[in-house]
Amino acid sequence: MDFESNYDIAASANFIHTHNFIRVALQFPDNLLKHSTRVVTALRNTLQSTEVGLFVMADTAYGSCCIDEVGASHINADCVIHYGHTCFSPTTTLPAFCVFGKASICIADCVESMSKYALTNSKPIMVLFGLEYAHSMQRIKEALLESSMSCRFDPKSEVHFADVPSSIMFPSKDIKKINVLQEPVSDCNGASGTMYSIGGLTWKLPEGQSMDDYLVFWIGHDDSAFANVVLTFNACEIVRYDANENRMVTDLFQHRRILKRRYYLVERAKDANIVGILVGTLGVAGYLHIINQMMELITGAGKKAYTLVMGRPNPAKLANFPECDVFLYVSCAQTALLDSKEYLAPVITPFEAMIAFNRGSQWTGAYVMEFRDLINLPQMEVGNQEEEEARFSFLKGGYVEDFENQENVEEERETLALVNATEKALQLRNNSNVLMKGSARSGAEFLANRSYQGLNMSSENTSPEPYLIGRRGRASGYEDEKNKQ
DSSP: OOHHHHTTHHHHHHHHHHTTOSEEEEEOOGGGGGGHHHHHHHHHHHHOOSSOEEEEEOSOSSOTTSOOHHHHHTTTOSEEEEESOOOOOOOSSSOEEEEOOOOOOOHHHHHHHHHHHHHTOSSOEEEEEOGGGGGGHHHHHHHHHHHGGGSSSOHHHHEEEOBOOOSEEOOOSOGGGSOOSEEEEEOTTSOEEEEEEETTEEEEEETTOOGGGSEEEEESOSSHHHHHHHHHTTTSOEEEEETTTTEEEOOOHHHHHHHHHHHHHHHHHHTOSEEEEEEOOSSSTTHHHHHHHHHHHHHHTTOEEEEEOOSSOOHHHHTTOTTOSEEEEEOOTTTOOOOGGGSSSOEEOHHHHHHHHSTTOOOOSOOOOOTHHHHTSOOOOOOOGGGOOOEEETTTTEEEEOOOOOTTHHHHHHOGGGGGGGOOOOEEEOTTOOEEEOSOSSHHHHHHTOSOOOOOOOSSOOSOOOOOOOOOEETTEEHHHHHHO
């Protein structure tokens, strides 16, 4: 593949010229950073302008699939050109142009596998794909149409393809107008249906049909984009065509096991008292709204919530907050799932939090990855806390009282003096009706119960101590040790 064609040099230059951008940030993932200098040189030669400044960005604070608006703001960039795999999450302040790349694929082998799969199934097929294969979709459609002449199926009625509307994203001011997973639409001819959107792909289904009526044929790698599709459409039969090895993959047992794991984490979250909200993005449109929504949900459930901003989370970072029983990770759909087996506390998504902290809600099997799909959902009322009955905990094997009086929440945050007033900790009744005290209900109470609370000055002697001269020299031999020799 030609280098300039693979990196869409001409289209990128046209994007810059059309909108008169002067300061342009070029965002590269780690695996493509080695090509950044060639891309900059090719862009400069195509732009033929000394006024346009090109700035290379790498090592993003959050997921590399998201547009790094924070890094671009440090150089006062007018726009961002994103290279490589992208989640296509809408931006907040800056326009962006996405260069997906053009991965190689054997058209003939892919069409042959697709044709055989269509002949052995009675349901229609919806073809979804990684964005790096978007350039090959038109050729695959043409080859499929030619091969159908010798087969017994009509590709126009039995095989449907998703589309990539555009490589350009403009900031979304109104979060209610952001594309969600599915929404009803009507075309100019009056035909109504449902428009689906996931990971930059869009497609329309006729009225009365849903994705459960289709088989999903994925073209691409076993990556985060594919995991997003598998979990979102977990009720569909899904197969994957591996373009690197030219073979079909039908065993998705590991992906199915993820749902069982997530259900277990939801049950763990129900028993949590302190929740840490991890901010996993500062650029995806609507992230502040969902954080506030999650804060209201958690406090309404009688639990304590703390907001933590730390870039990409890892076990070492989260281990600094042992008081948190569970962490809620707010990020884009393709980085939302963290394998929390290595973490001291489970890490859940906003969708799982809505199930865990909404009393009476049940998991129907549907799974929502995009947090913007949760913004417009009606919120369940917490109800009268005094009338709430105890909840049965599957993990603790007994009944648990979740709710506590929230009147002194603000005062409790301000001082440790009210720690004793929050003594209504999680209560558990075992078979002998013995009340057992649960864990701490706030960070203040957790700190008060610790044997070590940090280096505190003694209140008895407030006068400053005289300074002392320390040892001098190297660790292999200090000066006082040399004198002794």
